[in-house]
Amino acid sequence: MKNISILGATGSIGTQTLDVIRKSNGEINLIGISANSSVNKIIEIIKEFKPKYVAMMDEESAKSVERFCIENSIDIVVYKGIEGLEAIASLEEIDMVVTSVVGMIGLRPTIKAIEAGKDIALANKETLVVAGELVMKKAKEMGVDILPVDSEHSAIFQALNGYNEKDVKKIILTASGGPFRGKDIDFLKKVTVEDALKHPKWNMGQKISIDSATLMNKGLEVIEAHFLFNCPYDNIQVVVHPQSIIHSMVEYNDASVIAQLGTTDMKLPIQYAINKKVRKDAVCDSLNFYELGSLTFEKPDLDTFKCLKLAYKVGKEGMLSPCILNAANEEAVALLLEKKIKFLDIAELIEEALEVFKEEKTKEVTIENVIRLDSEVRKYIRQKLN
Structure with a gap:
């Protein structure tokens, strides 16, 4: 049995991780959870999974959760604030932390988890973006595995499995193109927040949806891929693939390209990361190749979507x-x-x-x-x- 904590248990990745646990036949045990202020959702998780520890970033929310547990005679430790996240990430009982909080706030608890010798199922790309050099060095020192949960990085992780790093010529990150694919500057001047949140393929949180619309999400993934796979920026290529069936590819020195395909369902990369490359029974639908139709590819428009160009620039600056x-x-x-x-x-x-x-x-x-x-x-x- 694998004991885990989830940082960001009420968000998109967190809730899908809960689905993976439900389908794990008891092989995954949830020990710790965290959220920002989603008291009702956390209470539902406590009722179902009975974790031993919970952390709420918001102090009043922590008090509400604590009050509920006392009133219902639930034996659980409630932490609050960033120190609470760090506690949940470094619990003695756990083997792995799923870091699914959004933003730079994930850095400190991830570092604490690594220092405590916990493996990381990484869905918080900003951790590597802001301090990739530090995080990867510390993980190597502690003998900790960092296993990617992003669909693109999981695809690369899978395509690299069994191959030698020196044989890799290029990493190819696929991008859906977001809701504004093919649009020009004049069009983008008029778009609303609501327009930007309408992702054509993935159901994600607001911040990631906006990042996808600007292509910054892909820029952050380029930086993340550089650190995860020790790959030079000039060897990381972004290709727009609107169907989001090929999640990413690796080109080898002999011109072979290994791709990972799957439905637009994050449960597969979550499961693959938590089980450390051991394949389990499916937690998502299979692809139906008879219904797929065509798969298309385009070059990203770096002049219109400047965020991706900026990410390459700062990545190289380091x-x-x-x-x-x-x-x-x-x-x-x-x-x-x-x-x-x-x-x-x-x-x-x-x-x-x-x-x-x-x-x-x-x-x-x-x-x-x-x-x-x-x-x-x-x-x-x-x-x-x-």
Whole structure:
């Protein structure tokens, strides 16, 4: 039996991880869970899975969960805040942490989990974006496996299985193109938040949906792939594949291309990561090749969707450049969701932040520097708006 914690148990990846546990025939045991403020959802998880520990980022929400447990004689430890996430991530009883929180907030608990010797099923791409060098080095030192949950990185992970790293010529990340595929700048000037949230293929949270619309999600995945697979940026190619059937590919030196195909269902990569490459009974539907029709591929428009181009740029710069990009993007996306800026303002604000904080780019990647710079960039973006 494998004991796990889920950071972000009420989000899209978290809830699908719960489905994987339900279908695991008792092979996966849920020990710890966390959420931000979704008290009702957490209570339902507690009733069904009976974890020993829960953490709520919001203090009042933690009190509500604690009150419910006391009133119903449920023996559970309730933590709060970022320290609570760190506690859930480093529990002695667990073997693995599923990190499915969204944003840079996942960095500290992931580091704590690695230091505690826990394997990581990584769905929080921002952790590697802002501090990939640090995280991968620490994982190697501790003998910890980092197993990707993103569908694209899981596809690469599967395509690399059994092959030698030196035989790899190129990693090919597929992208759906988002809701604005094929649109030009004039069209994007008029789009609304609601338009940007309508992803054509995947059902995701708001932040990731906006990132998909700007292609920043693919940019973050490029940086993540660089660290996960030790692949130079010039050897990571993005291909727009609207059908989202091929989740990514690896080209080898002999020109062979190995692809992973599947339905648009995150339960498969979640299951593959949690079971550390051991294939179990299916938790999603099989592909019906008779009904698929054609699979098409396009080159991404980097001039219209500048976020992807910026991600390649800061990835190659390295050091703290990706931290600046990520902080500016997270804050800009939040402002868009609050309807305080327009869609195209996201890339403009990121570019400006990269220029304003250019003296910070070459500083050492440490937890302290990442957290400090992340805070300063966010503050700048908010002040810029005012």
